[in-house]
Amino acid sequence: MTGDRTSAGPPGGGDGPDDALLTVRAVEGDEEAFAVLVRRHAPALVRLATRLLGGRAEAEDAVQDAFLSAWRKLPEFRGDSAFGTWLYRIVTNRCLNILRARKPQDPLDAAQEPAAPAHTVAPDRIAEGRAAVGDLHRALADLSAEQRTCWILREGDGQSYAFIADTVGISQQAVRARVFRARRHLTNALGAWR
Amino acid sequence: MTSRIHPPASPPPPEPPGASDPDDELLPCGRLLSQVWADREEGTSDGHERTCPHCRRAVEELDRLETAVRGLHDAADDPAASYDAAPLTQRVMDIVRMELRPGRPLPLAPPPEDLWIMETAAARTLRAAAEQVPGVRAGSCRIAPEPDPAERDSAERDSAERDSAERDSAERDSGTGRVSVRLGIQALLSASEPPDLPRLADAVRLRVERAADRHLGLRTATVDVHVTDLVDADGPDPDPDPDPDRNPDPDRNPDSNPNPDPDRNPEPGPGPADAPVPDAPGANVPDGAGNSSGKGTGR
Numbered sequence: 466m467t468g469d470r471t472s473a474g475p476p477g478g479g480d481g482p483d484d485a486l487l488t489v490r491a492v493e494g495d496e497e498a499f500a501v502l503v504r505r506h507a508p509a510l511v512r513l514a515t516r517l518l519g520g521r522a523e524a525e526d527a528v529q530d531a532f533l534s535a536w537r538k539l540p541e542f543r544g545d546s547a548f549g550t551w552l553y554r555i556v557t558n559r560c561l562n563i564l565r566a567r568k569p570q571d572p573l574d575a576a577q578e579p580a581a582p583a584h585t586v587a588p589d590r591i592a593e594g595r596a597a598v599g600d601l602h603r604a605l606a607d608l609s610a611e612q613r614t615c616w617i618l619r620e621g622d623g624q625s626y627a628f629i630a631d632t633v634g635i636s637q638q639a640v641r642a643r644v645f646r647a648r649r650h651l652t653n654a655l656g657a658w659r
Numbered sequence: 660m661t662s663r664i665h666p667p668a669s670p671p672p673p674e675p676p677g678a679s680d681p682d683d684e685l686l687p688c689g690r691l692l693s694q695v696w697a698d699r700e701e702g703t704s705d706g707h708e709r710t711c712p713h714c715r716r717a718v719e720e721l722d723r724l725e726t727a728v729r730g731l732h733d734a735a736d737d738p739a740a741s742y743d744a745a746p747l748t749q750r751v752m753d754i755v756r757m758e759l760r761p762g763r764p765l766p767l768a769p770p771p772e773d774l775w776i777m778e779t780a781a782a783r784t785l786r787a788a789a790e791q792v793p794g795v796r797a798g799s800c801r802i803a804p805e806p807d808p809a810e811r812d813s814a815e816r817d818s819a820e821r822d823s824a825e826r827d828s829a830e831r832d833s834g835t836g837r838v839s840v841r842l843g844i845q846a847l848l849s850a851s852e853p854p855d856l857p858r859l860a861d862a863v864r865l866r867v868e869r870a871a872d873r874h875l876g877l878r879t880a881t882v883d884v885h886v887t888d889l890v891d892a893d894g895p896d897p898d899p900d901p902d903p904d905r906n907p908d909p910d911r912n913p914d915s916n917p918n919p920d921p922d923r924n925p926e927p928g929p930g931p932a933d934a935p936v937p938d939a940p941g942a943n944v945p946d947g948a949g950n951s952s953g954k955g956t957g958r
Contacts (some may be wrong), residue, residue, distance in 0.1 A: 477945050479869050482796050482845075483845075483890070485798075486796055486797075486798045486845055486942070487887075489798040489799045490782075490786070490797075490798065490799075490800075491845065492799075493762070493778075493779065493782060493800065493801070494759065494760035494761060494762050494778075494779040494782075495779060495782065495783060495786075496752065496755050496756060496759060497783070499752075499755060500748060500751075500752050500755075503744070503748045503751050503752065504744045505675050505744075506746070507742070507744035507748060508742040508744050511747070512742070516732065525747055528747065529747060529750055529751055532751045532806075533751060533754055533755070533758075536751075536755050536758065537758070540760065558706060578810045600725075600727070601727045601728065601730075601731055602731065620724075620725070620728050621728065621732055641697075642680055643683070645680065645683070645693050646680070647683075648696065648721065648724060649683075649692070650682075650687065651724050651727075652720040652721065652723070652724050655720070655723055655724055655727060656954055
């Protein structure tokens, strides 16, 4: 189900009302139902926004704004997509706006570089991995807002080109071109290409 | 970067990402880098890349990038694994509660008494009452004042010409002091018991009428119960998302817009009284279940 893109809560049956039911209630102004939806979807959306923006605090602000925007738009929500998918879109576009508004080469990106992971990578690749993460982070800052967003949705979140095209509002071909350019730039940055 | 203009040795598939992309590169074997990567991503292969050192190296670069990406995300996601959504939820809800959409006022007594309850508050109580019936989850709950029969004809005649605000105030001024309730429920199915939807709907109606009367003091003229969905109590819901394209997106950015306003806030939506009433967003209504509802008249 599409809601799984943001690892939605119980799809039904299990514990508590499903997203569809809670959304109907929220559309009718039931803020308690909306609160459950917020709690359920916030972790995945914060993770997405953190990937897109590079920093947790800014990501949380973007997600908060997205939820408020959704609350205000809910009376028009017609239930054509799952709540999680709808919010995924809103968060992505809000982050895209923020990235566009950033000055190029925002030094924050370098400052917020996370520590390299010490697990999940095979031991013989740890050193290479650490260096690569640093390189990658610096190179990410060079990408345009669109390249970065398309690439992160594709590479980081495994979304289809069709989904990204819908979400960002450009053609699939344009998405493919941006993902390609991002990969080209990032592989170059990762070291000796040739 | 080499910049030869020869076409690739094999015809490109329908959507090459960058046949004319200046960042693309023609590998010494005659294949476009974009094509090699696209084949890799989509798992298509004609065997060439197994023997071609250029293609193999291009693919290795992509693999290396993917390894680095995983490292990046592992680092960034670590705290998110146990992300505490409570503070964010609190901040969101603090603002939401200042922007409530309480719905329309409902009469708690016939005119000339002036006692009212807001629809959203009443709906919460009625939904909770419906969920007292085992195997029931309540969704949409719309409650409307029942117009006075003597004035209903003229109200219906005029309604097309009056906006909802006027209509609401007309309903406040007249009316019977009763309300009509339209409730959508999900029925949870268990494998052991066959569903008896009419009985379920009756039980729900009874609970709703009683709660309206005892807890709210609302006098119900009609309570319509609609079974909008049958949900397997033991298993997951089927995919409720047939088409992700048609909801309003407050932040949609057409790519062509070079100067979007990042702080653009949407106007508050139309009043809830006029909002469309979906039975259940994305709900699957199995054949025959949608209208197996009871329609009943209280008192």
